[in-house]
Amino acid sequence: MMRPLHVHSEIGKLKTVLLHRPGKEIENLTPETMEQLLFDDIPYLPAMQKEHDYFAEELQARDIETLYLDKLAAEVLEEKNMKKAFIQKMMKESHMEGNGSSEALEEYLMDMSPDGLVEKMIAGVQKEELPESRKEHLYELMDRHYPFYLDPMPNLYFTRDPAAVIGEGISINPMSQEARRRESLFIEHILENHPRFMNESIPRWMHRDYPFPIEGGDELILSRSVIAVGVSERTSARAVEQLAHNLFAAGSAVEKIVAVEIPKKRSSMHLDTVFTMVDKDQFTTHAQVVDKDGRMNIFILERGNPVRISKRSSLRKTLMEVLDLPEINLIPCGGEDKIASAREQWNDGSNTLALAPGTVVTYERNYVSNDLLRRNGLEVVEVPSSELVRGRGGPRCMSMPLYREEV
Numbered sequence: 436m437m438r439p440l441h442v443h444s445e446i447g448k449l450k451t452v453l454l455h456r457p458g459k460e461i462e463n464l465t466p467e468t469m470e471q472l473l474f475d476d477i478p479y480l481p482a483m484q485k486e487h488d489y490f491a492e493e494l495q496a497r498d499i500e501t502l503y504l505d506k507l508a509a510e511v512l513e514e515k516n517m518k519k520a521f522i523q524k525m526m527k528e529s530h531m532e533g534n535g536s537s538e539a540l541e542e543y544l545m546d547m548s549p550d551g552l553v554e555k556m557i558a559g560v561q562k563e564e565l566p567e568s569r570k571e572h573l574y575e576l577m578d579r580h581y582p583f584y585l586d587p588m589p590n591l592y593f594t595r596d597p598a599a600v601i602g603e604g605i606s607i608n609p610m611s612q613e614a615r616r617r618e619s620l621f622i623e624h625i626l627e628n629h630p631r632f633m634n635e636s637i638p639r640w641m642h643r644d645y646p647f648p649i650e651g652g653d654e655l656i657l658s659r660s661v662i663a664v665g666v667s668e669r670t671s672a673r674a675v676e677q678l679a680h681n682l683f684a685a686g687s688a689v690e691k692i693v694a695v696e697i698p699k700k701r702s703s704m705h706l707d708t709v710f711t712m713v714d715k716d717q718f719t720t721h722a723q724v725v726d727k728d729g730r731m732n733i734f735i736l737e738r739g740n741p742v743r744i745s746k747r748s749s750l751r752k753t754l755m756e757v758l759d760l761p762e763i764n765l766i767p768c769g770g771e772d773k774i775a776s777a778r779e780q781w782n783d784g785s786n787t788l789a790l791a792p793g794t795v796v797t798y799e800r801n802y803v804s805n806d807l808l809r810r811n812g813l814e815v816v817e818v819p820s821s822e823l824v825r826g827r828g829g830p831r832c833m834s835m836p837l838y839r840e841e842v
């Protein structure tokens with residue numbers, strides 16, 4: 436029987452993927468809040484949606500099923516008690532429970548249709564949407580000082596990060612940044628309540644209430660038995676070790692976790708901003724983080740009692756070892772040119788989404804990297820990204836694979 440989740444590699448033919456089309460949440464970004472909401476600029480929504488639709492259509496044209504997070508979430512909010520429980524969870528995590536206008540806010544949200552409710556939760560609720568007469572506290576009355584009851588979630592189109600499918604199970608991620616922590620509530624809600632997933636005994640490798648962070652951009656499925664996890668600005672070594680324990684204890688197919696340390700900075704916030712798998716033996720890298728020999732600080736956690744941890748120092752050699760390959764090819768983002776490399780990595784040139792072994796989606800703007808990928812024999816599907824890129828994430832970040840064929 437076909438399982439709803441099945442991802443044993445980064446490159447197996449993609450069959451089903453979870454997306455979110457950017458919506459009104461983008462139009463709630465302001466110059467004052469954008470940094471806190473992890474944006475460097477304010478995108479122009481209609482152009483951004485057009486680019487996102489182009490991306491989705493390229494996937495659909497290749498027979499990839501595209502599921503939309505907001506649609507799945509709304510499909511299971513028809514029932515009144517379910518709706519109330521979800522609203523209350525969201526309000527609690529938005530620090531709006533039992534305080535000020537919380538009753539008015541709950542009533543306001545309860546009156547919405549399921550689609551409208553999900554759209555509103557993602558877009559955010561401004562203080563001016565509720566009547567003045569219901570406001571009790573200074574923070575509510577001073578709405579110009581800070582305009583929102585529920586903050587917008589403009590990063591939700593990066594569906595990669597709130598959760599990651601590993602094998603037949605899922606890691607629902609405790610996210611590092613306050614601006615993104617509520618995103619994984621949607622994933623949990625869908626898995627627990629949507630008929631496509633709810634009775635399927637899907638293993639949970641990580642729970643969103645774990646106290647140390649991990650994000651999906653750091654979780655790469657190298658093979659059935661090996662995953663790589665970045666220890667980064669967003670993912671803690673504690674969470675990586677916990678993930679290893681959970682995967683080993685719950686009988687997943689994973690035998691080894693390769694923990695790769697990357698610089699804690701915005702340009703390399705997740706492992707997938709500096710390293711992705713594009714074919715059985717080919718990978719993109721970023722020269723400032725991974726040199727020609729792939730020298731890095733790496734540890735392998737291996738199934739055992741206790742879990743064995745051993746150090747490595749070369750990404751190249753580690754990949755050859757864990758994937759049992761005689762040679763591998765590291766393709767540097769932007770090639771040898773330092774300026775092109777810095778520019779294209781900043782614009783997510785190494786953040787590729789593999790559709791099948793040797794076929795990847797990239798941003799059209801990264802022409803030096805795209806050319807190099809082609810010269811290395813890859814098929815490159817380019818998508819426009821003038822506005823999408825402003826959130827600092829590429830095609831891998833914008834997609835959460837739910838089902839891939841075996842390689």
Ligand SMILES: NC(=O)NCCC[C@H](N)C(=O)O
Nearest residue numbers: 473593652705826827828832
């Ligand atoms: N996997 C990824 O690298 N995702 C990109 C996330 C960008 C988003 N603005 C963030 O800062 O979380």
